[in-house]
Amino acid sequence: MTMTTVFRHSLSTLVLALAVMLGLTRLAAAVEIQKVTSSRGIEAWLVEDHTVPIIALNFSFEGGSAQDPEGKEGLTRLLSATLDEGAGDLESEAFQARMEELAVSISFSTGKDRFYGSLRTLTPTLPEAAQLLALALNEPRFDDVAVERMKTQLSAQARRNESDPDAIAGRALAEAMFADHPYARPTLGTAETIAALSPEDLAAQHDRIVARNGLTIGVVGAIDAQTLKSLLDDVFAPLPETGTLVEIADLEPEHGKDVFKNLPVPQTTILLGLPGVTRDDPDYQAAYVMNHILGAGTFTSWMYQEVREKRGLSYGASTSLSPYRHAGLLIGSAATKAERAGETVTVMLDQFRRMAAEGPSEEELISAKQFITGSYPLRFDSSGKIARQLVALQNAGLGIDYFDRRNSEIEAVTLEDVKRVAKRLLADKKPTIVMVGPKQEG
Numbered sequence: 297m298t299m300t301t302v303f304r305h306s307l308s309t310l311v312l313a314l315a316v317m318l319g320l321t322r323l324a325a326a327v328e329i330q331k332v333t334s335s336r337g338i339e340a341w342l343v344e345d346h347t348v349p350i351i352a353l354n355f356s357f358e359g360g361s362a363q364d365p366e367g368k369e370g371l372t373r374l375l376s377a378t379l380d381e382g383a384g385d386l387e388s389e390a391f392q393a394r395m396e397e398l399a400v401s402i403s404f405s406t407g408k409d410r411f412y413g414s415l416r417t418l419t420p421t422l423p424e425a426a427q428l429l430a431l432a433l434n435e436p437r438f439d440d441v442a443v444e445r446m447k448t449q450l451s452a453q454a455r456r457n458e459s460d461p462d463a464i465a466g467r468a469l470a471e472a473m474f475a476d477h478p479y480a481r482p483t484l485g486t487a488e489t490i491a492a493l494s495p496e497d498l499a500a501q502h503d504r505i506v507a508r509n510g511l512t513i514g515v516v517g518a519i520d521a522q523t524l525k526s527l528l529d530d531v532f533a534p535l536p537e538t539g540t541l542v543e544i545a546d547l548e549p550e551h552g553k554d555v556f557k558n559l560p561v562p563q564t565t566i567l568l569g570l571p572g573v574t575r576d577d578p579d580y581q582a583a584y585v586m587n588h589i590l591g592a593g594t595f596t597s598w599m600y601q602e603v604r605e606k607r608g609l610s611y612g613a614s615t616s617l618s619p620y621r622h623a624g625l626l627i628g629s630a631a632t633k634a635e636r637a638g639e640t641v642t643v644m645l646d647q648f649r650r651m652a653a654e655g656p657s658e659e660e661l662i663s664a665k666q667f668i669t670g671s672y673p674l675r676f677d678s679s680g681k682i683a684r685q686l687v688a689l690q691n692a693g694l695g696i697d698y699f700d701r702r703n704s705e706i707e708a709v710t711l712e713d714v715k716r717v718a719k720r721l722l723a724d725k726k727p728t729i730v731m732v733g734p735k736q737e738g
Contacts, residue, residue, distance in 0.1 A: 472553045514690070555729070557732040652722035
C-alpha cells in the first residue's frame with residue numbers, strides 16, 4: 297500500500313466520522329425524496345444532502361438465490377463475491393487496487409428474492425467510482441483464478457456451517473417448512489455444490505439476473521438530480537432490458553413438524569417456525585406490533601421475560617418476522633442447556649398460546665408503539681442506511697411517502713388489530729420445532 301493510498305484511506309475515514317458528528321441524523325426529521333429519471337429511462341430515488349461530500353448508492357435486481365438452478369446452490373452467492381474481482385481490462389488485483397486507491401467501496405450480496413449492490417464514495421472521486429461500478433455490472437471477467445479463490449473462501453464457510461448449530465438449525469427449519477420450494481435451498485450452497493460451479497455458470501447467472509427490469513436504486517448524499525441522471529445512464533443503461541428469471545411460486549409454509557439434529561455441543565439451539573405475513577399483507581403492521589410484544593422487544597418482550605428473567609433458561613429468547621416475497625415466516629429462537637431444552641420449548645409455546653388466547657394489555661400495546669415509533673429515526677442515522685431504506689421501499693411497493701406515513705400506521709394499530717392477527721397467526725397451530733444439540737437420554 298502506497299503512502300498516497302494510506303493518506304486517502306485516512307482522509308476517507310476522517311470524513312466518514314465527521315459525517316456522523318455533523319448530524320446525518322437530521323435527515324431522519326425531514327427526508328425529502330426526489331424521483332429522478334434519466335434520459336434513458338433509469339429511475340432512482342434521491343435524498344440530496346450536501347452536509348458532507350459523501351455519496352451512498354444502493355441498488356437491487358429482481359432475482360436472488362431462489363434463482364439458483366437445482367444442484368447449483370450457492371451460485372448467486374458466488375456471483376456476489378466475484379463481480380468486483382476484475383472487470384473490463386482490469387484483472388482482480390488491479391480492480392481492487394484501484395478501489396483502494398480511490399477509497400471507494402463497491403459490494404454485492406444476495407437474498408432469497410433480490411440481488412443487492414452498493415457504492416460508497418467521496419464526491420471528488422465519483423466519476424472514477426461510477427466507472428468501476430459500471431465495469432463490474434456490465435463487464436465482469438470471472439477469471440479462473442479469482443473465481444477459484446472465492447470458491448475456496450465460500451466452501452470453507454460452508455464446511456464451518458456443517459458443525460455450526462445456528463446454521464444447522466436454520467437450514468433444517470427451511471427444509472422442513474419450505475419442502476421442495478427454492479426457498480429451502482441454502483443461499484450459501486454446500487461445499488460440494490460450490491466446488492462444481494464454473495465461470496460459465498457465473499456468466500449465465502449474471503445474464504439471468506443483472507438487468508434493468510425490476511431494478512431499484514436509492515441514492516443519498518452530495519449529488520444533485522442532474523448529475524445523478526448522467527451517472528444512471530453511464531452505469532445502468534447499458535444493461536439488458538430483461539433477464540431470464542425462473543418464475544417462483546407463492547407457498548404456504550408447512551408447520552407442525554419436529555426435527556432434531558444430534559450435535560455434541562454444550563447447548564441446544566431451538567427454532568420454532570410458523571407461517572407469517574408477507575410485506576404486502578394488510579395485517580403486516582399489526583403483526584409487527586404483536587411480534588414486538590411477543591418476542592422482538594429485547595428486554596420487555598414476553599419471551600425474554602418468561603424464558604430468561606423468570607426462569608433463567610437462556611441468555612435470550614426472541615421472535616422475528618421474515619417476510620419473503622412468496623411466503624412469510626414467524627420464527628421463535630433460543631439456546632439453552634441441553635437438559636432444559638424441553639422445558640424451554642414448553643415455555644416458548646406457552647407464550648404463543650397466551651398471545652393467541654389473551655393478547656397483550658392496553659399498556660403493553662401503548663409501550664410497544666411508543667418504542668417502535670420512537671426508534672424509527674435510528675434507521676436514518678447514516679446515508680448508507682437511508683439509501684438501503686429507499687431501495688427497500690421500492691422493493692416492497694410502499695410508495696415514496698412511506699417515511700411520512702409509517703409511524704402513523706403504527707399508531708393506528710389497535711388492541712383489537714393485535715388480538716385478531718395473533719389469533720390468525722398463532723391460534724390452533726403447532727409450530728415446526730427444530731432442536732440442534734446433544735441427544736438426551738429418555
